[in-house]
Amino acid sequence: MNLSRCYTIADLQRSAKRTLPKMIFDFIEGGAEEEATLRRNRSVFSEITFQPQYLRDVSNRSVSTTIVGTRVGSPLIVAPTGLHRIIHPDGELAVARGAAEAGALMIAGGFSSYTLEEIAGASSGPLWLQIAPWRDRDVVMGLVERAHRAGVLALCLTVDTPVVGLRERDLRSGVKLPLEPTPTQVFDALRHPRWLARWLGARDLEFANFRSLRRAGGERGAGSMAHVTHDLIDPSKTWEEVRWLRNVWRGSLVIKGLLRTDDARRAVDEGADGIVVSNHGGRQLDGAPPTLEMLPSIVDSVGDSVEVFLDSGVRRGTDVVKAIALGARACLVGRPFLYGLAAAGQAGVTHSLSIISNEVDRVLALVGVSRLDQLDRSLLRVPSEWGITSSPVSTDTPVPEHAEEGFD
């Protein structure tokens, strides 16, 4: 599908599905077990409606904001995901360039298929690096030092994978890394010639960062993602690990994967600068709540002490506006830019982020504000079951003060 005919993320998703071998598309698309959380991540956004205000001056709008002190052109953050080269040979380099072009901050994945230095070299925008509670602190220390030299602004510690969720699609497809194709998988690849041509034309099939991490983990040969992660991640790690990391890393620190207010406050106590409310895109615990529903209480529990970000399920501008109105600073997107990468490499990544940013801009006008910091809960209608008490959903809300600016 021609990129200019892709008007929405759903269009890019269809394009990616056509382009990629089923095994790889399912690896991106799938969630844990029965995918209930995956589905709910989408449906939860429709439970909230807007209370738009009209006849405000919305002629000068901006979707730019600051994220942990860094000015960015978009409220979208490229979520940490791994192994982009199995989607497109330009992999993380295309993502870094595409994100920068779209004004979006990028979080390089711990399991990247290019080295951190290569990614940092390609990126002209702000860059964070994702890590996890690796078994070996020497591995972490090595990354901390490389990250510092590469200009990484923040480390993003993913905490929701003490073990890997049961991703049934991957069990059924038999996906392993490095790719060791079975006959079924070869047949699958042959039916997707566009992907195959890219793959065969790539000069270098190494998965740089991922390889070196695996060597650190001590394993050789191919294995499922679950096996690889089990080798590397230590499920005995506790908040003590955050305290240690806080001491050895001088940049910003963001904790990703929290869903409880007590965990959020603990993160603040341990010195985090940001929290990502995430259920890992529905890939870890099937039955985890949708993040949007957990967001308001977490925002309320930490106050202004840290920035809170929302991950999992964001596909449209209205999603982003709802999350920010509920207190998120910005939203992580994962699958959307991977669809774009599959569809058209770097241009597809930029296109995917621009689709959502443009939608955010339009929605700002339609709810009657000009800037992201003018969004608040008075512009939303939240179901009473959500129990949001600090800013009750009233149909009789006074106009928020900041929104009065520019009237008359």
Place this chain on the structure above:
Amino acid sequence: MNLSRCYTIADLQRSAKRTLPKMIFDFIEGGAEEEATLRRNRSVFSEITFQPQYLRDVSNRSVSTTIVGTRVGSPLIVAPTGLHRIIHPDGELAVARGAAEAGALMIAGGFSSYTLEEIAGASSGPLWLQIAPWRDRDVVMGLVERAHRAGVLALCLTVDTPVVGLRERDLRSGVKLPLEPTPTQVFDALRHPRWLARWLGARDLEFANFRSLRRAGGERGAGSMAHVTHDLIDPSKTWEEVRWLRNVWRGSLVIKGLLRTDDARRAVDEGADGIVVSNHGGRQLDGAPPTLEMLPSIVDSVGDSVEVFLDSGVRRGTDVVKAIALGARACLVGRPFLYGLAAAGQAGVTHSLSIISNEVDRVLALVGVSRLDQLDRSLLRVPSEWGITSSPVSTDTPVPEHAEEGFD
């Protein structure tokens, strides 16, 4: 489909779908983005049920009412929509005649394809004119003067389009105005010979009012509806524009597109005579709430100071009765009369309005009242989540006083 076999608006919708090229049907039918608001506009009506009362004298019923002081034979108002000639060459003239025959007030659309004077000439019933916050006040002043001369009773200012909603169907079909057919569209037209014959047989394909507005906006050549509207509408306009309009226009003033109580009260403060609770038929902000749900609090917030009308989603007599029982004075209908126009020109317009009016009449009898002003909330069961407190939904409601008339 023979008009006499069209018993419901859904029948007329099917007929219109068969008659019109897909591009044009979708232009009428579509909503913004994922069309969640569009669907909810329909489903919301079924959340409310009736508490009918029996053994009342309902032998002499009437569906007539007054709208901003004008006596009308129907509680239906022809909503402002544009470019009727792309549906049927008689366009707004057929609508004006058909509405008058059905006893319904008509709001001529700002983007009409006949001139206001032509429409007023065809109409033997009450006529309003829709405008928007046009960039150029001279354009508005010109319309104000023409409206006065043409006997327009009220100006209806649409405020919910500071920018145009993302209508994906139009993006995909590539519809532009004036119609500049692509090969696909020609093929589409050829498959709808009834529409094509009408179109080719029309002597004059000008879109009078729309053309002159576009010239005022400065643009030439074909463009999407979004482009056209962007050229004409000024998103910097605020309530100041209402104040100015109130001063230059001596007729009635109705504000269309409000969804908040504070905006409704502001409209009252600025001198409006009526408010249309509308989400633009789901065509602007996907995620806007269904209007029926917002209606009661808006009615309560403005009291008797203005009349409140309901727009968006009305297709049946039960919808109208529910809206009026919740406090609406009358209901706007848009797509229904366009279906009728597509099906059979003027006769189809009358038929579409009569279907709903006849249903209203029957429902009055079945809930046990004779006149629209006897409808109130005690005849409804509203879900408790709606939080209507001024007239609690009780299963133990005393018989409303006015309903006692005619007993014994």
Place this chain on the structure above:
Amino acid sequence: MNLSRCYTIADLQRSAKRTLPKMIFDFIEGGAEEEATLRRNRSVFSEITFQPQYLRDVSNRSVSTTIVGTRVGSPLIVAPTGLHRIIHPDGELAVARGAAEAGALMIAGGFSSYTLEEIAGASSGPLWLQIAPWRDRDVVMGLVERAHRAGVLALCLTVDTPVVGLRERDLRSGVKLPLEPTPTQVFDALRHPRWLARWLGARDLEFANFRSLRRAGGERGAGSMAHVTHDLIDPSKTWEEVRWLRNVWRGSLVIKGLLRTDDARRAVDEGADGIVVSNHGGRQLDGAPPTLEMLPSIVDSVGDSVEVFLDSGVRRGTDVVKAIALGARACLVGRPFLYGLAAAGQAGVTHSLSIISNEVDRVLALVGVSRLDQLDRSLLRVPSEWGITSSPVSTDTPVPEHAEEGFD
């Protein structure tokens, strides 16, 4: 389908659908407008669950009860419906015999196709007669006298048809009475040879009672059911009509079609002996609430002064048990016995009633009671939205006293 293979009402429904011309099946099956009330009449029963109690002596069970003082073998009442001969030539005679065999009280329909005297002659069980607020009191007086002579125990006054609901299926099929077949209808009949053979073999195609009523109404020739009813029923009639009827009729009086507590109390005040909570099987006002939901407040509002019956949607024994536990004395069933009549005449009527009665018997055992009068709300779980306050749904309900009997 062999009757012995019909285990449920749904089986009989399928059999009836196969047997009857579509026009006639739809005439039985259809509801008003979009059939929302029709569907909700069924789904409402699943909103309530049981709180069964075990280890009670349920070895001697009975489903018999008394209805307005008459001992019956079943808590099912044959609802008043008309024109049974278009389904089966034995018509109301088969129904009367089948109902008596099943121990069920029958309400003869006002539009019956055999005369009241013929029905009474065939019936060996208790018989009521349905009337409506006919235009002409002489017609009513004639019926009152005939009913008295025929041994009718109660008159059942249907009040929810001041006008006839919009039944779209009938509009589309063009059904008229007497049947004046169009070519399409002839073709329909030819495709249902079992029904056609019955029809052609019937000696007498008169619709006795219906004919005489129509003559009283003054109309000749064929007309839709809506037209026929309009000719006969006077929408100006009020509670005064009930007062008059109460004076001229010495038997019991039951008002059918009430959905409000104030109307129910008015019925008590006017001397009714029973109230049927009914929405006319979803055939009158689309958007009328499901009767089960209205039942508890109506039961509570009238106390023990009258018996309350539930109509509309009953298909299974669990439905009956739920209704009785919420305070109904018995349940009317309409379509179920008509399905049975279509499937197998008198035997089918008995079978249909026996299916439900046997289910009631089984459910009594499974919820832990032996008699219908041991059912109460403590055996149910009712959604809190229903707002039943007099017998709060608690998961900690003390064992009802009557249920203690037979312990140890």
Place this chain on the structure above:
Amino acid sequence: MNLSRCYTIADLQRSAKRTLPKMIFDFIEGGAEEEATLRRNRSVFSEITFQPQYLRDVSNRSVSTTIVGTRVGSPLIVAPTGLHRIIHPDGELAVARGAAEAGALMIAGGFSSYTLEEIAGASSGPLWLQIAPWRDRDVVMGLVERAHRAGVLALCLTVDTPVVGLRERDLRSGVKLPLEPTPTQVFDALRHPRWLARWLGARDLEFANFRSLRRAGGERGAGSMAHVTHDLIDPSKTWEEVRWLRNVWRGSLVIKGLLRTDDARRAVDEGADGIVVSNHGGRQLDGAPPTLEMLPSIVDSVGDSVEVFLDSGVRRGTDVVKAIALGARACLVGRPFLYGLAAAGQAGVTHSLSIISNEVDRVLALVGVSRLDQLDRSLLRVPSEWGITSSPVSTDTPVPEHAEEGFD
């Protein structure tokens, strides 16, 4: 389907469906009447979501627990079901061996197709025996003595079958015991050659325990399950039967099939050691509530005086974790191990139990605990409609004390 390709219980279910004649699969799979309770047994689990906690040391996890004083390796209990030999010739022997291998306690069914002594001989794990309120106390006394000699730890008295539920699938398939094949059933069997080969190859087609029970019940020849049960079970039995049994049986006593708090407390008063909250897998009373919803109030009503188990609908590890967090000690599984038995005999039984146990282990890690006794309601989000008051669902729950262990 190869057992190694069966990753979930749903996979085993598909395998069983392919392997078994329809009549037998439906006998296992079916529920009462419209199967509403059967479906709700599954859907209820998705109403509850988790509030997972992270950065806890979850490196040493265990799913073992004690059940009425017996240490077991799994929180799963093999539910009492009958006639396993119609599924696989190894029948209950395969189940006993497979359960022991998986570390699960087994409840031998009263209608087993091997004798209790044969089952006890095959089992190397803990064994309970299910009985019902048999008509003849001599039969029960005989079982009590045989159970004592066979080393049975507890009797499990099923109380929810005073009569047998209406299982429509069995009515339609005409299943009878012993199997007396009709032509349709022979055809069904021929289409399932794997099952047929097993069946024909079995040396001994007797249903030992079931036969002897039937002889005790006095019936000869084939009959439906409903008939067989009617012959054996006495619906007049009350709590007096529990009192008597408590006196004659010196082992533990568990009452299965309770759904009310008053019944649960009565069981405690009569000396029960455990209670199984069960709706008989949706096979008895259609409209019985889902057990998960009844669990919390029953747990709260009996306090620590007995152990409470959850039956009906458990298919995944998340289900088990939710039930235990709500207060259950362990969960019964029925159909899952029958699917495994059908798929692969003893190995299939073990596989089915291991699938769920492994899922439980993973979920423990993902919600942040190491042992089953660390699960409590603070890790769940329960809908407010459930009305759980003793441990309110808060998004601001303090970390449970026991979960603090092992931190830092």
